[in-house]
Amino acid sequence: MNLRELSAQLGLSQTTVSRALNGFPEVSEETRARVRAAAELHGYRPSAAARRLATGQSGTLGLVFPGERNMLGDLLFTEFLRGCVEKASELSYDITLAMAHGSQSEEAVYRRAVRNARVDAMILSSPLSEDPRPALLRQLGMPFIVHGRTSGVEPIGFLDIDNEGAFFSAAKLMADLGHRRVALLNGERHLNFAADRERGFRQGLSSRGVKAADDLFVVGPMVEQEGLRAASGLLDLPPAQRPTGFVCSSIGLALGVKRACSKRGLVIGRDVALIAHDDRLHDMGAENFDPPLTATQSSIGEAGRRVVELCIGMLRAPGDPMPAEIWPVDLVVRSSTMPAL
Amino acid sequence: MNLRELSAQLGLSQTTVSRALNGFPEVSEETRARVRAAAELHGYRPSAAARRLATGQSGTLGLVFPGERNMLGDLLFTEFLRGCVEKASELSYDITLAMAHGSQSEEAVYRRAVRNARVDAMILSSPLSEDPRPALLRQLGMPFIVHGRTSGVEPIGFLDIDNEGAFFSAAKLMADLGHRRVALLNGERHLNFAADRERGFRQGLSSRGVKAADDLFVVGPMVEQEGLRAASGLLDLPPAQRPTGFVCSSIGLALGVKRACSKRGLVIGRDVALIAHDDRLHDMGAENFDPPLTATQSSIGEAGRRVVELCIGMLRAPGDPMPAEIWPVDLVVRSSTMPAL
DNA sequence: TTGTTTTTCCAAAGCGCTTTGAATAACATT
DNA sequence: AATGTTATTCAAAGCGCTTTGGAAAAACAA
Numbered sequence: 068m069n070l071r072e073l074s075a076q077l078g079l080s081q082t083t084v085s086r087a088l089n090g091f092p093e094v095s096e097e098t099r100a101r102v103r104a105a106a107e108l109h110g111y112r113p114s115a116a117a118r119r120l121a122t123g124q125s126g127t128l129g130l131v132f133p134g135e136r137n138m139l140g141d142l143l144f145t146e147f148l149r150g151c152v153e154k155a156s157e158l159s160y161d162i163t164l165a166m167a168h169g170s171q172s173e174e175a176v177y178r179r180a181v182r183n184a185r186v187d188a189m190i191l192s193s194p195l196s197e198d199p200r201p202a203l204l205r206q207l208g209m210p211f212i213v214h215g216r217t218s219g220v221e222p223i224g225f226l227d228i229d230n231e232g233a234f235f236s237a238a239k240l241m242a243d244l245g246h247r248r249v250a251l252l253n254g255e256r257h258l259n260f261a262a263d264r265e266r267g268f269r270q271g272l273s274s275r276g277v278k279a280a281d282d283l284f285v286v287g288p289m290v291e292q293e294g295l296r297a298a299s300g301l302l303d304l305p306p307a308q309r310p311t312g313f314v315c316s317s318i319g320l321a322l323g324v325k326r327a328c329s330k331r332g333l334v335i336g337r338d339v340a341l342i343a344h345d346d347r348l349h350d351m352g353a354e355n356f357d358p359p360l361t362a363t364q365s366s367i368g369e370a371g372r373r374v375v376e377l378c379i380g381m382l383r384a385p386g387d388p389m390p391a392e393i394w395p396v397d398l399v400v401r402s403s404t405m406p407a408l
Numbered sequence: 409m410n411l412r413e414l415s416a417q418l419g420l421s422q423t424t425v426s427r428a429l430n431g432f433p434e435v436s437e438e439t440r441a442r443v444r445a446a447a448e449l450h451g452y453r454p455s456a457a458a459r460r461l462a463t464g465q466s467g468t469l470g471l472v473f474p475g476e477r478n479m480l481g482d483l484l485f486t487e488f489l490r491g492c493v494e495k496a497s498e499l500s501y502d503i504t505l506a507m508a509h510g511s512q513s514e515e516a517v518y519r520r521a522v523r524n525a526r527v528d529a530m531i532l533s534s535p536l537s538e539d540p541r542p543a544l545l546r547q548l549g550m551p552f553i554v555h556g557r558t559s560g561v562e563p564i565g566f567l568d569i570d571n572e573g574a575f576f577s578a579a580k581l582m583a584d585l586g587h588r589r590v591a592l593l594n595g596e597r598h599l600n601f602a603a604d605r606e607r608g609f610r611q612g613l614s615s616r617g618v619k620a621a622d623d624l625f626v627v628g629p630m631v632e633q634e635g636l637r638a639a640s641g642l643l644d645l646p647p648a649q650r651p652t653g654f655v656c657s658s659i660g661l662a663l664g665v666k667r668a669c670s671k672r673g674l675v676i677g678r679d680v681a682l683i684a685h686d687d688r689l690h691d692m693g694a695e696n697f698d699p700p701l702t703a704t705q706s707s708i709g710e711a712g713r714r715v716v717e718l719c720i721g722m723l724r725a726p727g728d729p730m731p732a733e734i735w736p737v738d739l740v741v742r743s744s745t746m747p748a749l
Numbered sequence: 750t751t752g753t754t755t756t757t758c759c760a761a762a763g764c765g766c767t768t769t770g771a772a773t774a775a776c777a778t779t
Numbered sequence: 780a781a782t783g784t785t786a787t788t789c790a791a792a793g794c795g796c797t798t799t800g801g802a803a804a805a806a807c808a809a
Contacts, residue, residue, distance in 0.1 A: 069764095069766085070765060070767095071765075071766095079788080079789085080788065080789045080790070081765090081767090081789090082769095082789060082791095083788055083789070085766070085767065085768090086767090086768095086788095093786075093787065093788085094786095094787070094788080095786075095787065095788095098787080098788085113765080113766070114461070114764085114765050115460075115466075116457060116460035116461040116464075116466065116765080116766090117461050117765035117766035117794090118765080118766055118767075119456075119457035119460070119461075119794090120457040120460075120461045120764085120767095120794045120795065120796085121765080121766045121767040121768080121793080122766080122767065122768095122794085123457075123794075125456075132490060132493060136490075136690045136691075137690065137691055138483065138689075138690070138691055138692065141482075141483060141486045141487070142479065142482060142486075144486065145482045145483075145486045146482070148505070149477075149507065152473060152506065152507045153507055156507060156517075161504045161506075161526060162504060162505050163502045163503060163504045163505075164489070164493045164503050164504075164505065165493065165497060166490065166493045166494055166497060176497075185456050185502060290691075348479075349477045349478065349479070350477075350478055350479055350631075351479065410794095410795055410796085411795060411796060411797095412795075412796095420758080420759090421758065421759045421760075422759090422760095422795090422797090423760080423797085423798080424757080424758055426796070426797065426798090427797090427798095430797085434757065434758080435756095435757070435758080436758095439757080439758085454795080454796065455794085455795050455796070457794080457795080457796090458764090458794070458795035458796040458797090459795080459796055459797075460796090461764045461766085461794085461795080461797095462763080462764055462795080462796045462798080463764085463796080463797065463798095464764075750809100751808100752807105752808085753806100753807080753809090754805105754806080754808085755804100755807085756803105756804080756805070757802105757803085757804075757805085758802085758803080759800105759802080760800100760802095761798100761799090761800095762797105762799080762800105763796105763797090763798085763799095764795105764796085764797085764798105765794105766793105766794085767792105767793090767794085768791100768792090768793085768794105769790105769791090769792080770789105770790095770792100771788100771789085772787100772788085772789075772790095773788075773789090774785100774786085774787075774788090775784100775785080775786075775787090776784080776785075776786090777782100777783085777784070777785090778781100778783070778784090779780100779781085779782075
């Protein structure tokens, strides 16, 4: 059943039926009700393709698969994606995925997506500190929202968590508990969030007069394996240089730290203090850690949901200033932290 | 630049230009070349929306987020999805995702996708043994391909790996090596692949005259945690009942088994034999295990790529019989298996 | 030369919706 | 009664592509 048939059934014009269904004001409530009932009765659904053609809007948001593949990255992306899809579905939008393949550069992927006009806007995830994509999309005239932040002169719509503030708090807590040698296990520095976290961490320590030792900063893949490796190295330092506290950029890293401690007969929350950032991944919650983990936490799935809202909001009100949301991050104190000594 | 403008430029009709670009035979190679050059020059890209409306095809494949969320499931899904997106992109198709949300049942999701005619076909992943979705999609007239198998009377297009054969081989190898008590750590039985694997495993043992002991079958989430738990229980059995070999449905489970062994001073490949199924997830390869793991292996990403091919093939040749592919699974022997005693 | 087939191209009719510009009906104001 | 307002409804023009049914031109055969 299409619009023409439905209007014929009702003895109304397509215009009126279309307007009735789309909530325009210039149609009487009586006819609107009649139209709605008939549409419901006949199971009428407007054709997405026709609407697209008529409006120029596709009702679709695009997302690009991150180039680097690793376990944590995939997990984070999936959770973020899940949030996006969930919210998009609520708002009757579709999410389509793209990815660079073979010889095709990532740039080509964006170009293709834009040219074919298959999406109304794009969502950029896990941006680098110096990310070329925003400039490219801007130039191509494709609206977008960034999840995370990146350096760019122009106003860019984004949603990010307060990574700097979170790690400031974590470092400060460590310092307040008397820890003087605190290690930071973090992601690679070219990832913008990792840089933010390091900055916050350093400031958190120095705000309490503790100075950060360069050998206590380790960057790498944010997985258990790496946490184990890094922590093992640090715990084998001579006592005077050995850290008494660890701050980790992921629960995975924290797991590694715990194993390194276990091997040496050290107990988290008694001999070693531990704080990790918790992205609220399913079945990797800080509260299920043993012992329950003091953590900075922020749901990446929730962020996905919100990014979609921002994206659609931007499309509906093109004139509005770009959204720029920075979510505060809770520091939840559990049993993995204790005073030094 | 749209078709009308382009044809005007060329002094040709829209018909001819359209046909030239889409490779129809009734246009001379000379004009075709001329048209192609002009299209290239002006950066002409046909509007996806218009084509959709005209052809009734959306150039889009749908995929539904699995309902259950767990780490391994997400990892597998992501890798599968990556394969799908990659191949779809090569073939100029889009992948859009849907998911059940809030009060909306999964059924409603499919109904919505179908009614809105936003996708040409759907891909079903991780089917249950008794899965209602194929019947639903069939009834709604939506073409689909299943990744995995499910019981259904009608012919259903699917791609699956030979789970039964793989675990048959694994069990047989164990038996041939002299193991008489071999445990199977598997996924929940309502998952079709888990049932297939159990069947193959049992037959593999009995083909060598070894009879399976019920207490050596453990089902649950296929993650490290669970592997550790299950293996710990089994290794603490009295010597006569204790398994000397383990077959695991995932590398994650194998990791857990290894940790359970380590705690008891047992060494994989010396005291305990271990075989696992390897889905070729990025950075979870059996060859990187310590020790390198004897494994049945099959790339789930590759399966994603192939499923998309099958799907599109089905759309292009609607009359053809449904594809039904079962991939053989390699059993690669490495150092985690040794003769019993 | 004429008839027939093949090749090459085109005009026009959709696909199903939104939206513009007007027409009509109903009501209120002088 | 004439005029202005407001509330409803409609006819028709796209949106940019594919595809049908010819027609013109070219190639071939009789």
